[in-house]
Amino acid sequence: MFRILFRLYLVTIVSYSAAIYLVPDLVIKLFHERFVSYNLDYSRGLQSLIVKQFHGVPQEQWPGLAEQMDKEFAPLHIVLSPIDDADFSAAESQRLQRGEKVVRIGDWGWRTLAVAPLNEQTVVKMVVPPDPLDVNLLYWSINLLIGATMLACLLLWLRAHWRDLERLKGTAERFGKGQLSERTNISPRSNIGSLANVFDTMASDIESLLNQQRDLLNAVSHELRTPLTRLDFGLALALSDDLPAATRERLQGLVAHIRELDELVLELLSYSRLQNPARLPEQVEVSLDEFIDSVLGSVDEELESPDIVIDVWLHGQLERFSLDPRLTARALQNLLRNAMRYCEKRIQVSVQVLAHGCEIWVDDDGIGIPDDERERIFEPFYRLDRSRDRATGGFGLGLAISRRALEAQSGTLTVEASPLGGARFRLWLPNVA
DSSP states (O other), X not given: OHHHHHHHHHHHHHHHHHXXXXXXXXXXXXXXXXXXXXXXXXXXXXXXXXXXXXXXXXXXXXXXXXXXXXXXXXXXXXXXXXXTOTTSOHHHHHHHHTTOOEEEEOXXXXXXXXXXXXXXXXXXXXXXXXXXXXXXXXXXXXXXXXXXXXXXXXXXXXXXXXHHXXXXXXXXXXXXXXXXXXXXXXXXXXXXXXXXXXXXXXXXXXXXXXXXXXXXXXXXXXXXXXXXXXXXXXXXXXXXXXXXXXXHHHHHHHHHHHHHHHHHHHHHHHHHHHTOTTOOOOOEEEEHHHHHHHHHHHHGGGOSOTTOEEEEEEXXXXXXXXXXXXXXXXXXXXXXXXXXXXXXXEEEEEEEEETXXXXXXXXXXXXXXXXXGTTXXXXXXXXXXXXXXXXXXXXXXXXXXXXXXXXXXXXXXXEEEOTTSSEEEEEEEEOOO
């Protein structure tokens, strides 16, 4: 808040200062004659009295009278001067020679000099001196107090404005993290009331659309499982009979396709459940070495080649760590299956616990993932060109499910180049203890 307050105050005070010094000069230049006539009227009486004082004594006593009046009129200065003094401008000299009074104006239109002719050779000048230092300091104090008052007013105005902006920002952040029911609840009378209302309307529309999409996905997935189960059961009964070899082979191929569809439905249901913002992760303290060992054991039978080696690196002393065992295990299983599909001979799992969280790396020695594809692979159903061949298996949901499983625990899942030559998937879980 202080940054925006400083910028707003700086713009305001600079604009105010520029206006207070430039605008008066502009107005005085535009209406110079009116200011001159006003000051002539304002000083006419005093000048007339001074002239009468000089005309009441002989001319040879004028210097003494001027000195006496200078003391009496202090801090104003009363000075005698020849009518052709070089200090006068041409216009001022002409007026004085015609027997007219002259005033000279300065800042803010105040007179700084008033001149009245005594005769054809001599004039009397009333000089207004500059303000003394203490008065100037008082004027500057007034400006400082005005600036402080403006700052206080801006602070009072900005505080409510900033509070509502922070509420809008916090709501947007929570909404972006999946809490779709979040709303700003900002008063329509607020400075950003119309903006908040537009945001709340947009959030309601998005929540409605996502809920409809999720409900449709769940309904379709559940409805698909019933006919798939019937087909699987029917084909199993058909395979129990004596059949020609060619027919049995075709039926077994159909069973494989049905089970592949069933697996896809299960993946869709898993992804749909992870999109539910109402589901909170279950935090359980686990022993990390035992947890990693159990995850590796669950995928050990899926190794397609006995030549593939899985190394486990445990960095430092592994303490017990709080996480959601089901979600984290699901994410690791998907990453290990992905590594098994694309590695050459080696997979490496590394674990390290830090003060503020836990890091788990899954490396493989495959051909890696291009830089421009490293974010897109986490999109549902997105498949790299080399993985579109069914020989690699999968539906393009595993990595999306893994990332959602980590994000549900406020963690992250990213991919980068691996020291082994392939891809490195980095799982990060914050320490919630």
